[in-house]
Amino acid sequence: MSARSAALAWESLFRAQVHLMRQFEAAKDFRPLSSREYDVLFTLSGSEAPMRLRDLNAHVLLSQPSLSRMVDRLAAAGLVRRSTADDDGRGVLVCLTGAGAQLQKEIGRRHVRSIAALIDPVLTEEEQAVLTELTGKLKSAAGGGGPSARSVGGPSAGSVGSAGEEDR
Amino acid sequence: MSARSAALAWESLFRAQVHLMRQFEAAKDFRPLSSREYDVLFTLSGSEAPMRLRDLNAHVLLSQPSLSRMVDRLAAAGLVRRSTADDDGRGVLVCLTGAGAQLQKEIGRRHVRSIAALIDPVLTEEEQAVLTELTGKLKSAAGGGGPSARSVGGPSAGSVGSAGEEDR
DNA sequence: CAGAACTTCATGCAAACGCATACACTTTGG
Protein backbone atom coordinates (compact mmCIF):
# COMPACT_ATOMS: atom_id res chain seq x y z
CA MET A 1 0.00 0.00 0.00
CA SER A 2 2.84 2.37 0.57
CA ALA A 3 3.63 1.92 -3.08
CA ARG A 4 0.69 4.19 -3.74
CA SER A 5 2.10 6.89 -1.53
CA ALA A 6 5.53 6.70 -3.13
CA ALA A 7 4.03 6.76 -6.61
CA LEU A 8 1.97 9.82 -5.76
CA ALA A 9 5.01 11.57 -4.39
CA TRP A 10 7.04 10.85 -7.51
CA GLU A 11 4.25 11.86 -9.82
CA SER A 12 3.82 15.13 -7.98
CA LEU A 13 7.54 15.81 -7.81
CA PHE A 14 7.91 15.10 -11.48
CA ARG A 15 5.04 17.32 -12.55
CA ALA A 16 6.26 20.16 -10.36
CA GLN A 17 9.64 19.89 -12.01
CA VAL A 18 8.09 19.92 -15.47
CA HIS A 19 5.90 22.87 -14.64
CA LEU A 20 8.68 24.98 -13.17
CA MET A 21 11.17 24.11 -15.88
CA ARG A 22 8.59 25.06 -18.48
CA GLN A 23 8.28 28.48 -16.87
CA PHE A 24 12.03 28.96 -16.77
CA GLU A 25 12.33 28.11 -20.42
CA ALA A 26 9.43 30.34 -21.36
CA ALA A 27 11.19 33.14 -19.51
CA LYS A 28 14.36 32.34 -21.47
CA ASP A 29 16.34 32.06 -18.25
CA PHE A 30 19.15 30.11 -19.86
CA ARG A 31 19.72 32.08 -23.00
CA PRO A 32 21.92 31.94 -24.95
CA LEU A 33 22.34 28.35 -23.76
CA SER A 34 20.00 25.41 -23.46
CA SER A 35 18.99 24.36 -19.97
CA ARG A 36 21.17 21.29 -20.27
CA GLU A 37 24.17 23.29 -21.30
CA TYR A 38 23.65 25.63 -18.38
CA ASP A 39 23.39 22.63 -16.13
CA VAL A 40 26.85 21.54 -17.20
CA LEU A 41 28.34 24.98 -16.65
CA PHE A 42 26.63 25.25 -13.29
CA THR A 43 27.89 21.87 -12.16
CA LEU A 44 31.41 22.80 -13.19
CA SER A 45 31.12 26.09 -11.33
CA GLY A 46 30.54 24.13 -8.14
CA SER A 47 33.84 22.30 -8.37
CA GLU A 48 37.24 23.70 -7.55
CA ALA A 49 39.30 21.18 -9.47
CA PRO A 50 38.64 20.17 -13.07
CA MET A 51 36.02 17.48 -13.28
CA ARG A 52 36.07 14.08 -14.89
CA LEU A 53 33.66 13.62 -17.75
CA ARG A 54 32.12 10.59 -16.09
CA ASP A 55 31.48 12.53 -12.87
CA LEU A 56 29.81 15.29 -14.82
CA ASN A 57 27.72 12.65 -16.50
CA ALA A 58 26.41 11.47 -13.15
CA HIS A 59 24.85 14.86 -12.48
CA VAL A 60 23.28 15.50 -15.86
CA LEU A 61 20.40 13.62 -17.47
CA LEU A 62 22.27 12.92 -20.69
CA SER A 63 23.81 9.85 -22.26
CA GLN A 64 27.57 9.63 -22.19
CA PRO A 65 28.00 10.21 -25.93
CA SER A 66 25.70 13.22 -25.81
CA LEU A 67 27.61 14.76 -22.95
CA SER A 68 30.88 14.09 -24.74
CA ARG A 69 29.68 16.02 -27.76
CA MET A 70 28.11 18.78 -25.73
CA VAL A 71 31.45 19.37 -24.03
CA ASP A 72 32.98 19.50 -27.50
CA ARG A 73 30.60 22.25 -28.48
CA LEU A 74 31.08 24.16 -25.23
CA ALA A 75 34.84 23.94 -25.73
CA ALA A 76 34.52 25.14 -29.31
CA ALA A 77 32.50 28.06 -27.98
CA GLY A 78 35.30 28.86 -25.55
CA LEU A 79 33.24 28.20 -22.43
CA VAL A 80 35.11 25.15 -21.12
CA ARG A 81 38.54 23.65 -21.55
CA ARG A 82 39.40 19.96 -21.93
CA SER A 83 42.53 18.20 -20.78
CA THR A 84 43.57 14.63 -20.16
CA ALA A 85 43.93 13.33 -16.63
CA ASP A 86 47.56 12.67 -15.77
CA ASP A 87 46.85 9.78 -13.41
CA ASP A 88 44.54 8.03 -15.89
CA GLY A 89 45.31 8.17 -19.57
CA ARG A 90 41.75 7.65 -20.70
CA GLY A 91 40.22 10.24 -18.37
CA VAL A 92 39.15 13.64 -19.66
CA LEU A 93 39.11 16.64 -17.38
CA VAL A 94 36.83 19.59 -17.98
CA CYS A 95 36.86 23.01 -16.39
CA LEU A 96 35.31 26.39 -17.00
CA THR A 97 37.20 29.10 -18.86
CA GLY A 98 36.94 32.68 -17.69
CA ALA A 99 34.24 33.34 -20.24
CA GLY A 100 32.40 30.19 -19.18
CA ALA A 101 32.46 31.16 -15.52
CA GLN A 102 31.27 34.65 -16.32
CA LEU A 103 28.41 33.46 -18.50
CA GLN A 104 27.36 30.98 -15.85
CA LYS A 105 27.22 33.69 -13.21
CA GLU A 106 25.27 35.98 -15.48
CA ILE A 107 22.67 33.36 -16.29
CA GLY A 108 22.68 32.17 -12.69
CA ARG A 109 21.76 35.56 -11.31
CA ARG A 110 18.88 35.91 -13.73
CA HIS A 111 17.75 32.37 -13.02
CA VAL A 112 17.75 32.74 -9.24
CA ARG A 113 15.40 35.67 -9.57
CA SER A 114 13.09 33.56 -11.71
CA ILE A 115 13.16 30.76 -9.18
CA ALA A 116 12.34 33.00 -6.26
CA ALA A 117 9.59 34.72 -8.21
CA LEU A 118 7.84 31.40 -8.76
CA ILE A 119 8.50 29.64 -5.48
CA ASP A 120 8.36 32.34 -2.84
CA PRO A 121 4.69 33.15 -3.42
CA VAL A 122 3.58 29.55 -2.87
CA LEU A 123 5.95 28.12 -0.25
CA THR A 124 7.02 29.65 3.04
CA GLU A 125 10.69 29.66 3.83
CA GLU A 126 10.17 26.81 6.23
CA GLU A 127 8.35 24.78 3.61
CA GLN A 128 11.18 25.43 1.22
CA ALA A 129 13.61 24.07 3.80
CA VAL A 130 11.51 20.96 4.26
CA LEU A 131 11.35 20.45 0.52
CA THR A 132 15.12 20.80 0.28
CA GLU A 133 15.57 18.26 3.03
CA LEU A 134 13.18 15.67 1.62
CA THR A 135 14.49 15.89 -1.93
CA GLY A 136 17.97 15.74 -0.49
CA LYS A 137 17.17 12.42 1.08
CA LEU A 138 15.88 11.16 -2.24
CA LYS A 139 19.25 11.72 -3.81
CA SER A 140 20.68 9.14 -1.48
CA ALA A 141 18.34 6.52 -2.90
CA ALA A 142 20.12 3.46 -4.26
CA GLY A 143 22.22 3.72 -7.38
CA GLY A 144 25.52 5.28 -8.32
CA GLY A 145 24.55 8.84 -7.53
CA GLY A 146 24.72 9.17 -3.80
CA PRO A 147 27.54 10.67 -1.74
CA SER A 148 29.60 7.57 -2.43
CA ALA A 149 33.32 7.08 -2.40
CA ARG A 150 34.59 7.99 -5.89
CA SER A 151 37.33 10.57 -6.48
CA VAL A 152 38.87 11.52 -3.19
CA GLY A 153 37.80 15.03 -2.35
CA GLY A 154 37.57 16.67 -5.74
CA PRO A 155 34.33 17.15 -7.65
CA SER A 156 31.75 16.33 -5.05
CA ALA A 157 33.28 18.60 -2.46
CA GLY A 158 31.16 21.73 -2.15
CA SER A 159 28.53 20.63 -4.57
CA VAL A 160 25.99 23.38 -3.98
CA GLY A 161 26.71 26.39 -6.16
CA SER A 162 30.02 28.19 -6.30
CA ALA A 163 29.44 29.59 -2.82
CA GLY A 164 25.77 29.15 -2.25
CA GLU A 165 25.59 32.25 -4.43
CA GLU A 166 23.54 31.66 -7.49
CA ASP A 167 21.93 28.44 -8.52
CA ARG A 168 21.00 26.15 -11.37
CA MET B 1 17.63 36.45 1.28
CA SER B 2 14.76 34.10 0.68
CA ALA B 3 15.95 33.85 -2.89
CA ARG B 4 18.71 31.67 -1.53
CA SER B 5 16.24 29.35 0.10
CA ALA B 6 14.10 29.08 -3.01
CA ALA B 7 17.14 28.44 -5.19
CA LEU B 8 18.33 25.69 -2.87
CA ALA B 9 14.92 24.08 -2.94
CA TRP B 10 14.76 24.12 -6.73
CA GLU B 11 18.30 22.85 -7.09
CA SER B 12 17.59 20.00 -4.72
CA LEU B 13 14.26 19.18 -6.32
CA PHE B 14 15.80 19.18 -9.75
CA ARG B 15 18.71 16.97 -8.79
CA ALA B 16 16.43 14.51 -7.05
CA GLN B 17 14.35 14.28 -10.19
CA VAL B 18 17.43 13.71 -12.32
CA HIS B 19 18.75 11.08 -9.96
CA LEU B 20 15.51 9.14 -9.74
CA MET B 21 14.77 9.37 -13.44
CA ARG B 22 18.24 8.11 -14.17
CA GLN B 23 17.55 5.05 -12.03
CA PHE B 24 14.24 4.42 -13.74
CA GLU B 25 15.86 4.58 -17.14
CA ALA B 26 18.73 2.37 -16.07
CA ALA B 27 16.14 -0.15 -14.88
CA LYS B 28 14.43 0.14 -18.26
CA ASP B 29 11.12 0.89 -16.59
CA PHE B 30 9.60 2.37 -19.72
CA ARG B 31 10.60 -0.16 -22.31
CA PRO B 32 9.67 -0.48 -25.10
CA LEU B 33 8.88 3.25 -24.94
CA SER B 34 10.88 6.30 -24.05
CA SER B 35 10.07 8.00 -20.77
CA ARG B 36 8.47 10.86 -22.67
CA GLU B 37 6.29 8.55 -24.70
CA TYR B 38 5.16 6.81 -21.56
CA ASP B 39 4.41 10.18 -20.03
CA VAL B 40 2.00 10.86 -22.88
CA LEU B 41 0.26 7.50 -22.55
CA PHE B 42 0.06 7.94 -18.80
CA THR B 43 -1.45 11.38 -19.09
CA LEU B 44 -4.02 10.08 -21.56
CA SER B 45 -4.84 7.21 -19.23
CA GLY B 46 -5.86 9.73 -16.60
CA SER B 47 -8.50 11.31 -18.77
CA GLU B 48 -11.92 9.92 -19.53
CA ALA B 49 -12.62 11.91 -22.66
CA PRO B 50 -10.19 12.29 -25.57
CA MET B 51 -7.71 15.03 -24.92
CA ARG B 52 -6.82 18.06 -26.94
CA LEU B 53 -3.28 18.16 -28.24
CA ARG B 54 -2.68 21.53 -26.62
CA ASP B 55 -3.80 20.22 -23.22
CA LEU B 56 -1.49 17.27 -23.52
CA ASN B 57 1.27 19.67 -24.37
CA ALA B 58 0.78 21.52 -21.09
CA HIS B 59 1.67 18.40 -19.13
CA VAL B 60 4.70 17.25 -21.07
CA LEU B 61 8.07 18.95 -21.34
CA LEU B 62 8.09 18.97 -25.13
CA SER B 63 7.67 21.61 -27.79
CA GLN B 64 4.38 21.65 -29.65
CA PRO B 65 5.86 20.37 -32.92
CA SER B 66 7.67 17.57 -31.12
CA LEU B 67 4.51 16.46 -29.38
CA SER B 68 2.62 16.59 -32.65
CA ARG B 69 5.09 14.24 -34.26
CA MET B 70 5.30 12.00 -31.24
CA VAL B 71 1.54 11.52 -31.38
CA ASP B 72 1.96 10.66 -35.05
CA ARG B 73 4.39 7.93 -34.16
CA LEU B 74 2.25 6.62 -31.31
CA ALA B 75 -0.73 6.52 -33.67
CA ALA B 76 1.32 4.72 -36.32
CA ALA B 77 2.25 2.21 -33.63
CA GLY B 78 -1.42 1.69 -32.83
CA LEU B 79 -1.20 3.02 -29.29
CA VAL B 80 -3.33 6.15 -29.69
CA ARG B 81 -6.01 7.34 -32.06
CA ARG B 82 -6.39 10.84 -33.49
CA SER B 83 -9.61 12.57 -34.41
CA THR B 84 -10.66 16.12 -35.06
CA ALA B 85 -12.69 18.00 -32.52
CA ASP B 86 -16.24 18.55 -33.73
CA ASP B 87 -16.68 21.89 -31.98
CA ASP B 88 -13.38 23.25 -33.26
CA GLY B 89 -12.19 22.35 -36.73
CA ARG B 90 -8.52 22.88 -36.00
CA GLY B 91 -8.46 20.94 -32.75
CA VAL B 92 -7.04 17.44 -32.62
CA LEU B 93 -8.28 14.93 -30.09
CA VAL B 94 -6.15 12.07 -28.91
CA CYS B 95 -7.14 9.00 -26.95
CA LEU B 96 -5.62 5.65 -26.08
CA THR B 97 -6.42 2.57 -28.09
CA GLY B 98 -6.94 -0.73 -26.33
CA ALA B 99 -3.35 -1.68 -27.01
CA GLY B 100 -2.19 1.70 -25.76
CA ALA B 101 -4.11 1.40 -22.52
CA GLN B 102 -2.83 -2.10 -21.97
CA LEU B 103 0.78 -1.17 -22.60
CA GLN B 104 0.45 1.80 -20.27
CA LYS B 105 -0.86 -0.39 -17.48
CA GLU B 106 1.86 -2.94 -18.00
CA ILE B 107 4.63 -0.37 -17.86
CA GLY B 108 2.86 1.44 -15.05
CA ARG B 109 2.82 -1.60 -12.80
CA ARG B 110 6.51 -2.20 -13.34
CA HIS B 111 7.27 1.45 -12.81
CA VAL B 112 5.36 1.77 -9.55
CA ARG B 113 7.43 -1.04 -8.11
CA SER B 114 10.58 0.77 -9.14
CA ILE B 115 9.38 3.98 -7.56
CA ALA B 116 8.51 2.33 -4.28
CA ALA B 117 11.79 0.45 -4.22
CA LEU B 118 13.72 3.70 -4.41
CA ILE B 119 11.59 5.99 -2.30
CA ASP B 120 10.23 3.83 0.51
CA PRO B 121 13.65 3.12 2.01
CA VAL B 122 14.51 6.80 2.38
CA LEU B 123 11.21 8.56 3.13
CA THR B 124 8.56 7.59 5.65
CA GLU B 125 5.00 7.54 4.46
CA GLU B 126 4.38 10.81 6.22
CA GLU B 127 7.37 12.42 4.57
CA GLN B 128 6.08 11.20 1.24
CA ALA B 129 2.77 12.88 1.95
CA VAL B 130 4.50 16.12 2.83
CA LEU B 131 6.54 15.95 -0.34
CA THR B 132 3.39 15.39 -2.37
CA GLU B 133 1.76 18.36 -0.77
CA LEU B 134 4.66 20.75 -1.21
CA THR B 135 5.30 19.82 -4.82
CA GLY B 136 1.58 20.06 -5.39
CA LYS B 137 1.65 23.66 -4.27
CA LEU B 138 4.50 24.35 -6.65
CA LYS B 139 2.35 23.36 -9.57
CA SER B 140 0.09 26.27 -8.80
CA ALA B 141 2.96 28.69 -9.30
CA ALA B 142 2.25 31.34 -11.94
CA GLY B 143 1.99 30.38 -15.58
CA GLY B 144 -0.47 28.49 -17.72
CA GLY B 145 -0.18 25.21 -15.92
CA GLY B 146 -2.26 25.51 -12.76
CA PRO B 147 -5.78 24.24 -12.23
CA SER B 148 -7.08 27.03 -14.41
CA ALA B 149 -10.32 27.32 -16.32
CA ARG B 150 -9.73 25.73 -19.75
CA SER B 151 -11.90 22.98 -21.17
CA VAL B 152 -14.91 22.50 -18.97
CA GLY B 153 -14.54 19.30 -17.04
CA GLY B 154 -12.73 17.02 -19.44
CA PRO B 155 -9.01 16.46 -19.38
CA SER B 156 -8.01 17.84 -16.03
CA ALA B 157 -10.74 15.99 -14.20
CA GLY B 158 -9.22 13.04 -12.36
CA SER B 159 -5.67 13.86 -13.24
CA VAL B 160 -3.92 11.39 -10.99
CA GLY B 161 -3.62 8.01 -12.67
CA SER B 162 -6.52 6.04 -14.03
CA ALA B 163 -7.71 5.35 -10.48
CA GLY B 164 -4.73 6.16 -8.34
CA GLU B 165 -3.68 2.73 -9.48
CA GLU B 166 -0.41 2.87 -11.28
CA ASP B 167 1.68 5.94 -11.93
CA ARG B 168 3.84 7.83 -14.35
C1' DC C 1 54.38 -10.30 -17.24
C1' DA C 2 51.08 -11.61 -20.85
C1' DG C 3 46.35 -11.67 -21.85
C1' DA C 4 41.52 -11.29 -20.45
C1' DA C 5 38.17 -8.33 -18.39
C1' DC C 6 36.86 -3.85 -17.37
C1' DT C 7 36.61 1.23 -17.62
C1' DT C 8 36.48 5.65 -20.08
C1' DC C 9 35.76 8.28 -23.86
C1' DA C 10 34.85 9.01 -29.03
C1' DT C 11 32.43 8.16 -33.50
C1' DG C 12 28.85 6.41 -37.19
C1' DC C 13 24.27 6.71 -37.87
C1' DA C 14 19.29 6.98 -37.59
C1' DA C 15 15.77 8.95 -34.79
C1' DA C 16 13.93 12.78 -32.26
C1' DC C 17 14.04 17.57 -31.00
C1' DG C 18 13.34 22.77 -31.29
C1' DC C 19 12.82 26.91 -34.02
C1' DA C 20 10.75 29.32 -37.55
C1' DT C 21 7.05 29.34 -40.32
C1' DA C 22 3.07 27.93 -43.11
C1' DC C 23 -1.67 26.44 -43.07
C1' DA C 24 -6.46 25.88 -41.47
C1' DC C 25 -9.96 27.29 -38.76
C1' DT C 26 -12.28 30.69 -35.40
C1' DT C 27 -13.26 34.82 -33.28
C1' DT C 28 -13.46 39.76 -33.28
C1' DG C 29 -14.49 44.46 -34.98
C1' DG C 30 -16.15 47.59 -38.22
Add this chain to the structure above:
DNA sequence: CCAAAGTGTATGCGTTTGCATGAAGTTCTG
Protein backbone atom coordinates in the same frame (compact mmCIF):
# COMPACT_ATOMS: atom_id res chain seq x y z
C1' DC D 1 -20.83 39.90 -43.65
C1' DC D 2 -16.10 40.58 -44.60
C1' DA D 3 -11.45 41.63 -43.28
C1' DA D 4 -8.05 41.44 -39.50
C1' DA D 5 -6.35 39.36 -35.61
C1' DG D 6 -5.93 35.21 -32.95
C1' DT D 7 -5.58 30.18 -31.95
C1' DG D 8 -4.34 25.23 -32.92
C1' DT D 9 -1.64 22.07 -35.55
C1' DA D 10 1.64 20.58 -39.19
C1' DT D 11 5.97 20.84 -41.94
C1' DG D 12 10.93 22.26 -43.53
C1' DC D 13 15.30 22.23 -41.80
C1' DG D 14 19.42 22.28 -39.10
C1' DT D 15 20.91 20.58 -34.53
C1' DT D 16 21.05 17.43 -30.72
C1' DT D 17 20.15 12.97 -28.81
C1' DG D 18 20.63 7.98 -27.94
C1' DC D 19 22.14 3.37 -29.29
C1' DA D 20 25.56 0.44 -30.89
C1' DT D 21 30.14 0.07 -31.40
C1' DG D 22 35.14 1.11 -31.66
C1' DA D 23 39.55 2.58 -29.81
C1' DA D 24 42.67 3.55 -25.99
C1' DG D 25 43.97 2.88 -21.21
C1' DT D 26 43.84 0.38 -16.80
C1' DT D 27 43.28 -3.45 -13.59
C1' DC D 28 42.89 -8.13 -12.57
C1' DT D 29 44.54 -13.02 -12.94
C1' DG D 30 47.11 -16.95 -13.62
